[in-house]
Amino acid sequence: MATALTRKDFVSDQEVRWCPGCGDYAILAGVQKVMPEFGVPPENVVFISGIGCSSRFPYYMNTYGFHTIHGRAPAFATGLKVSRPELDVWVVTGDGDGLSIGGNHLIHVLRRNVDLKILLFNNRIYGLTKGQYSPTSEVGKVTKSTPLGSVDFPFNPLTVALGAHATFVARTVDVEQKHLGETLKRAHDHRGSSFIEILQNCNIFNDGAFNDVTDKGIKAEHQLILEHGKALIFGKNRDKGIRLNGHRPEVVALGNGVSESELIVHDESNLALAFMLGNFEAPLPTPIGVFYATSRPTYDAALNKQLADAKTKQGPGDLKKLLASGDTWTVD
Amino acid sequence: MAVPPEAAGAAESRGGSVDAPHKRQEKRDRVVIRFAGDSGDGMQLTGMQFTSESALAGNDIATLPDFPAEIRAPAGTLAGVSGFQLNFSSNEIFTAGDEPNVLVAMNPAALKANVDDVPPNGVIIVDREAFTDANLKRAGYTGNPLTDHSLDKFQVIQVDVTKMTASALHGSGLSNRDVFRTRNMFVLGMLSWLYQRPIESTIKYLDSRFKKRPEILEANIKTLKAGYNYGETAELFASSYEVPPAKITPGLYRNITGNSATALGFVAAAVKSGRPLFLGSYPITPASDVLHELSGYKNFPIYTFQAEDEIAGVSSAIGAAFGGAIAITTTSGPGMNLKAEAIGLAVKTELPIVVTDIQRAGPSTGMPTKPEQADLMMAIYGRHGEAPLPVIAAATPADCFECAFEAVRIALKYMTPVILLTDGQLANGAEPWLVPDPDRLPDIEVELRTDPEGFMPYLRDEETLSRPWAVPGTKGLEHRIGGLSAENLTGNVSYSPANNELMVRTRARKIAGIAREYPPTEIFGDTAGGDLVILGWGSTYGPIREAVKQLREKGKKVSHIHLRYLNPFPRDLEDKLRLFKKVMIAEMNMGQLLKLVRADYLIDAFGFNKIQGRPFKVSEIVNRASRALEG
Numbered sequence: 001m002a003t004a005l006t007r008k009d010f011v012s013d014q015e016v017r018w019c020p021g022c023g024d025y026a027i028l029a030g031v032q033k034v035m036p037e038f039g040v041p042p043e044n045v046v047f048i049s050g051i052g053c054s055s056r057f058p059y060y061m062n063t064y065g066f067h068t069i070h071g072r073a074p075a076f077a078t079g080l081k082v083s084r085p086e087l088d089v090w091v092v093t094g095d096g097d098g099l100s101i102g103g104n105h106l107i108h109v110l111r112r113n114v115d116l117k118i119l120l121f122n123n124r125i126y127g128l129t130k131g132q133y134s135p136t137s138e139v140g141k142v143t144k145s146t147p148l149g150s151v152d153f154p155f156n157p158l159t160v161a162l163g164a165h166a167t168f169v170a171r172t173v174d175v176e177q178k179h180l181g182e183t184l185k186r187a188h189d190h191r192g193s194s195f196i197e198i199l200q201n202c203n204i205f206n207d208g209a210f211n212d213v214t215d216k217g218i219k220a221e222h223q224l225i226l227e228h229g230k231a232l233i234f235g236k237n238r239d240k241g242i243r244l245n246g247h248r249p250e251v252v253a254l255g256n257g258v259s260e261s262e263l264i265v266h267d268e269s270n271l272a273l274a275f276m277l278g279n280f281e282a283p284l285p286t287p288i289g290v291f292y293a294t295s296r297p298t299y300d301a302a303l304n305k306q307l308a309d310a311k312t313k314q315g316p317g318d319l320k321k322l323l324a325s326g327d328t329w330t331v332d
Numbered sequence: 333m334a335v336p337p338e339a340a341g342a343a344e345s346r347g348g349s350v351d352a353p354h355k356r357q358e359k360r361d362r363v364v365i366r367f368a369g370d371s372g373d374g375m376q377l378t379g380m381q382f383t384s385e386s387a388l389a390g391n392d393i394a395t396l397p398d399f400p401a402e403i404r405a406p407a408g409t410l411a412g413v414s415g416f417q418l419n420f421s422s423n424e425i426f427t428a429g430d431e432p433n434v435l436v437a438m439n440p441a442a443l444k445a446n447v448d449d450v451p452p453n454g455v456i457i458v459d460r461e462a463f464t465d466a467n468l469k470r471a472g473y474t475g476n477p478l479t480d481h482s483l484d485k486f487q488v489i490q491v492d493v494t495k496m497t498a499s500a501l502h503g504s505g506l507s508n509r510d511v512f513r514t515r516n517m518f519v520l521g522m523l524s525w526l527y528q529r530p531i532e533s534t535i536k537y538l539d540s541r542f543k544k545r546p547e548i549l550e551a552n553i554k555t556l557k558a559g560y561n562y563g564e565t566a567e568l569f570a571s572s573y574e575v576p577p578a579k580i581t582p583g584l585y586r587n588i589t590g591n592s593a594t595a596l597g598f599v600a601a602a603v604k605s606g607r608p609l610f611l612g613s614y615p616i617t618p619a620s621d622v623l624h625e626l627s628g629y630k631n632f633p634i635y636t637f638q639a640e641d642e643i644a645g646v647s648s649a650i651g652a653a654f655g656g657a658i659a660i661t662t663t664s665g666p667g668m669n670l671k672a673e674a675i676g677l678a679v680k681t682e683l684p685i686v687v688t689d690i691q692r693a694g695p696s697t698g699m700p701t702k703p704e705q706a707d708l709m710m711a712i713y714g715r716h717g718e719a720p721l722p723v724i725a726a727a728t729p730a731d732c733f734e735c736a737f738e739a740v741r742i743a744l745k746y747m748t749p750v751i752l753l754t755d756g757q758l759a760n761g762a763e764p765w766l767v768p769d770p771d772r773l774p775d776i777e778v779e780l781r782t783d784p785e786g787f788m789p790y791l792r793d794e795e796t797l798s799r800p801w802a803v804p805g806t807k808g809l810e811h812r813i814g815g816l817s818a819e820n821l822t823g824n825v826s827y828s829p830a831n832n833e834l835m836v837r838t839r840a841r842k843i844a845g846i847a848r849e850y851p852p853t854e855i856f857g858d859t860a861g862g863d864l865v866i867l868g869w870g871s872t873y874g875p876i877r878e879a880v881k882q883l884r885e886k887g888k889k890v891s892h893i894h895l896r897y898l899n900p901f902p903r904d905l906e907d908k909l910r911l912f913k914k915v916m917i918a919e920m921n922m923g924q925l926l927k928l929v930r931a932d933y934l935i936d937a938f939g940f941n942k943i944q945g946r947p948f949k950v951s952e953i954v955n956r957a958s959r960a961l962e963g
C-alpha cells in the first residue's frame with residue numbers, strides 16, 4: 001500500500017529566491033500544502049512556466065518542471081498534455097507573461113479547453129525587469145516606463161478568460177491561504193482549462209496593490225466571497241449585499257426593509273453573471289472565489305478519442321501499407 | 333529522378349499497353365511539357381494526371397508545379413496563370429527540364445506568361461476560342477498573337493477546345509460552367525494520345541474523385557476520351573510520339589512529392605522508434621501539406637496540433653518532446669523567424685525535435701510559392717547566444733523521406749533539435765520513388781531513462797555527449813529544466829562563469845561530434861581530383877548533376893559534390909574540395925554556403941547564384957562552369 005503523500009514530497013531542494021516578503025512565497029506554500037491531497041504522486045505532476053518572477057515557480061516544486069520562454073507556457077503545456085493525457089499539468093504565469101507577450105496562447109488554450117490548471121499571478125507590475133507597468137496596471141500608473149502615468153487601458157484577467165470561453169474561472173488572494181487552497185482544489189477537480197487569477201503582492205515595485213482585499217482592518221468591507229447558491233453578502237458584520245437595480249448591481253445595506261431574498265444569488269453556471277461579477281469595481285466589492293464553472297469536452301480528450309477511434313476503425317498504423325499506398329506500379 | 337539499375341543489363345522494363353496508333357509514330361527520348369492556364373483551369377490536376385500516366389508508361393519523370401500565391405487571381409490575368417511542367421524520359425533525368433518542348437496555353441495570359449521559355453520550333457498548343465478580344469486585353473495583348481505572326485518561330489497548333497468540349501457533352505444536361513470546367517480533360521486526352529500515354533489511371537482517378545457526382549464523372553471521362561480520339565483523328569498532328577520506358581531498378585514504385593516524402597519519413601521514424609509522433613504546426617505555404625498528410629494518419633498514432641501561431645507550433649512540439657514523443661514542427665521562412673527563441677530553448681534544454689523549414693523566396697513574405705535557399709545561415713546561426721544544432725538538407729523529392737528519417741534519428745541519438753531544410757520546389761515537385769521496405773529501414777533506438785540510481789539530468793553519454801531522456805511519469809527522476817544557464821550534471825540554475833563556458837562548449841562539442849558517423853563524402857566525377865568541382869546542397873542537386881553529366885560527356889573534368897549535412901560539415905569535405913583546381917558553389921541565394929566554406933577552410937571558392945524563385949536551368953550551370961574552365 002502506498003504511503004500517503006505529504007507536503008515534503010512536493011518541496012524541491014532548491015533555495016527559494018524571490019524577494020523577501022514577496023507574495024509568491026505564500027502561493028508556493030499554499031500549493032505545496034494542498035498538492036498531497038490530490039493523491040497524484042510527484043512523478044505524474046508537471047509544472048510549466050514562462051518568464052517572470054512567477055515563472056521561477058517550477059524550480060521549487062519536487063515534480064517535473066519546465067521553465068520555458070516568455071509567454072509560451074500554455075503552448076508547451078498543450079503539447080505535453082495532448083500527448084501524455086494521464087499527467088497532471090499545471091501552468092504558472094503572470095500578468096505580463098500571460099496577458100501581454102503570451103496573451104494569444106492564453107486565450108487559445110482556454111477556448112480549446114485543454115485540461116490544464118493555469119495559475120496567473122497578478123501583481124499588476126513587471127517585477128523581474130524591475131518595475132514597468134503591466135497589462136493589468138491601472139490607467140495613470142506611474143512607473144519607470146510611465147513617468148507621467150500610464151495611458152494604457154488595462155486587461156481584466158477574469159473577463160479575458162470568460163471572453164475566451166474558459167470553462168473554469170476563479171480568483172483568489174496570495175495571503176488568503178484557506179481560500180487559496182480551496183480554490184486550487186476546485187480547479188484541480190475540474191476537467192478542462194482551470195483559470196485562477198491569484199492577486200499577488202509585489203512588495204518591491206507595487207506594494208499594497210491589493211490592500212483593500214488583504215488588509216485585515218478593511219478587507220471584510222471590500223472582499224466578496226462567492227459561494228455557489230448563496231446570496232452575495234459581505235462586510236465585517238455580513239450586513240451588506242449586492243442587489244440588481246434594473247440591470248445594474250448595487251450595494252445595499254441589509255435590514256431596514258432590505259432582505260436577503262432581494263440579493264443576487266451566485267450561480268457558477270451563469271456566464272452573464274460571471275461577466276458582471278468579473279467587472280465589479282469600486283464602490284462594488286472585489287469578488288473572490290469561483291466565478292464560472294461549466295463542462296465542455298477537453299481538447300486533449302477529444303483528440304485522443306480521434307486517435308483511438310481511428311485505430312479501432314483502421315487498425316493500428318501499418319507502415320508497409322502506408323508507404324505503398326497511392327498510385328503504384330511495378331517495374332520488373 | 334528514378335533509381336537507375338545497379339548493374340548493366342538489369343531487367344528491361346515492361347512494354348506499354350497502349351492501343352496501337354493508327355498514325356505514324358516517332359520516337360523521342362525525352363519530352364518537356366508545360367501546361368499553363370488560369371488558376372481555375374485545373375492545370376495542376378492535368379499535369380499530375382499526365383505525370384501518373386507517364387510513370388505508368390515506364391518513363392523516368394520529374395515535375396515542377398508553378399502557381400501563384402493568390403488562390404484565384406482575376407480570371408484571364410497574368411497574375412492568375414498557373415503552370416505545371418513535366419519532364420519524362422527514357423533515360424535517367426534529374427530536373428523538370430530547362431524549357432518546354434510543348435507549351436499548352438489555355439488562354440492568352442497563359443501564353444504571354446510562358447512563351448518566352450519556349451525554344452524556337454517548340455510546339456505551342458492553344459485553345460483558339462479563348463483568344464477573345466476581352467481575354468487578349470486582360471492579358472495585356474494589343475493584337476492577337478495567333479494572327480499577327482509574332483509566333484511564327486514556333487509550331488502553333490490551334491484547337492477549338494471549348495467548342496469540342498461542349499459538343500462532346502451536348503445533351504448531358506450540365507450547366508455551361510460545368511461543361512467549361514472539363515476543358516482540361518480534353519487537353520489531357522489529346523496529349524495522352526500524342527505521347528501514347530494510357531488513360532486508364534486517369535479514369536480510375538476520376539472515378540474516386542467524383543464518386544458522389546456521377547454526372548460530373550461521366551462528363552469528365554467523356555471529354556477525356558473525346559480529346560484522345562480527337563488527337564488520333566484530327567489532322568493537326570502529323571504523328572504521335574513514343575517515349576520508350578527508362579531503365580529503372582525493378583521494384584514497386586509510386587510518384588512522390590517532397591512534402592509527402594517528408595511526412596512519410598517522419599511516420600517511418602516514429603514507427604521505427606516505437607514512439608508516438610506529435611506535429612505542432614501553423615499553416616504556411618509551402619509547408620501545410622505535411623500537416624494535411626499527417627493529420628490523416630491518426631491510427632499510427634500521430635498527434636497533429638494546428639497551433640494558434642508558429643511559436644505555439646514549435647513550443648507544443650518541445651512540450652511533447654519533454655513528454656517522450658517524436659516531436660516535429662513544419663514551417664517556412666517567416667515561421668522560422670518566429671520559432672527561433674523556442675528552438676534556442678530546445679538547444680539549451682537538449683530536447684529532441686525536428687524543425688522542418690520548407691524554404692520559399694524571401695525576404696519577408698517574398699514569393700510564397702517559389703523556391704529559394706536563403707535560410708541556410710538562419711538555420712545554422714539564427715538564434716541568440718551560442719546555440720549550435722545539426723542542419724540537414726534534402727536533395728530531391730524522394731530524398732526528403734530519408735532526410736526526415738535521418739533528422740529524427742540524429743535528434744533522438746544526440747538529444748538535440750535538428751533543422752531539416754527542403755524548399756518549395758522539392759515540396760511540390762514529384763518523382764518516381766522506389767517504395768522502401770520498412771523491414772529494411774534501420775531501427776531507431778530510444779532509451780528512456782528509468783533508473784533513479786545515479787540519475788542527473790545533464791549526466792552525459794560518454795560517446796555521444798547526449799543527456800538522458802527522462803520523461804514525466806517516471807518515478808524518482810523528477811527534475812526541472814529551463815532556459816536559464818544550468819549547472820553541469822544537476823541542471824540546477826547556475827550563474828557560474830566557468831560552468832557557463834563549460835556547458836556552451838560541451839553542447840558545441842556534442843554537435844560537432846555528430847560528423848563522426850557520416851558516410852564518406854561522395855564525389856560524382858573525378859574522385860582523384862580534376863579541374864572543377866561544383867558544390868551544392870538541397871534542391872539544386874538535379875540541375876547540377878545534369879549539368880555535370882553533360883559537361884563530362886564533352887570530356888570536361890568537372891565533378892559534383894552534394895551536401896546533405898550542412899552542420900556540422902563532413903570531416904572529409906575540406907580534403908575532397910582541395911582535390912580540385914576550382915570550387916564553384918551553386919545555390920539559390922546570395923552565397924551562404926560559399927561564405928561558410930570560405931570561412932571554415934580558407935578555400936578560394938566562387939559562387940554561382942540565382943535568386944529568382946526559380947530553380948537553376950541546366951544550361952545556366954553548364955555555361956557558368958564552362959566559363960570557369962576557360963578562365
